[in-house]
Amino acid sequence: MSPRKTTSQELTREIILQKARTQFVKQGFQQVSMRSIAKLLDCSHGAIYYHFKNKAELFYAIVEDDFSKLNNLLEESIQGPEDNTTKLYNVFIRFIEFGLNHQSQYEIMFMVRNTEVDSLSQTAANLSYQKFAQTVQSLSTKKHELIDIWSAFIALHGFVSHYRGYVKNFDEAKLAAKSHVIFIIKGLNG
Missing domain, CATH: 1.10.10.60 (Homeodomain-like)
Known part of the structure; x- marks a missing residue:
């Protein structure tokens, strides 16, 4: 030993x-x-x-790190010469891709519930959601109510939650993800 x-x-x-x-x-x-x-x-x-200093701080550091990675990935997806609808599509696809390629991180970020750490992890989640909402609003063809953007987020989250554990990675759900994202964008921009 x-x-x-x-x-x-x-x-x-x-x-x-x-x-x-x-x-x-x-x-x-x-x-x-x-x-x-x-x-x-x-x-x-x-x-x-x-x-x-304690377990809650360690957990929060994990959550904060994971949200930072997701935020950076989404930020990268809006760079480039594509039109706004394509950029919005890329944001949604990258969200699903992150969730399915990093299932354990996604679970910690969005699914673990514990009163000792909820307020800490909610802070990181709220900042990430605000960035998500601002990005969706700026890329959409029309102005949205917050409930519309929240509904789009929940639709993405629902997709990841449904496939999490049933697929090993994004590639196994890629076709369904693309159809789902197109459906969400039609709802937002339609």
């Missing part, structure tokens, strides 16, 4: 986030402890506390 790592410098935030994410998805927020994550990392739990 190898000796345990004892210093926090041997661990990076990214390594901790990666192991913790896996554990939160497999076992749920309540069942995971800082000690169990430390055991998986073969380090002292104090080394994790060097990076995160």
Whole structure:
């Protein structure tokens, strides 16, 4: 048996986030402890506390990181010379693609519910949704009520939720995703 790592410098935030994410998805927020994550990392739990003050902060860091990745992906999808309808299509497709290619992250971002972390994860979710809503509004052919944009978001989320666990990745649902996105855009711009 190898000796345990004892210093926090041997661990990076990214390594901790990666192991913790896996554990939160497999076992749920309540069942995971800082000690169990430390055991998986073969380090002292104090080394994790060097990076995160508690489990809720660690969970929030995971959620915040995942929303940042999604936001960047959506931002990239509106760059380029395409017309606004094509850009809107790209935003919706990339959302579904992210959800199906990163199912464990998606589950943590949108499906894990726990009173201890809901307010923290809601902050990241609300910021991401605001960016999503502004993007949809700016790319649409007409002005929308917030409920229309929320309905489009829920339709995308519903698609990912339906296929999550039944497909391994986006490619397995690509044709259905394309049809679904076209349907949503027709509803928004029709």
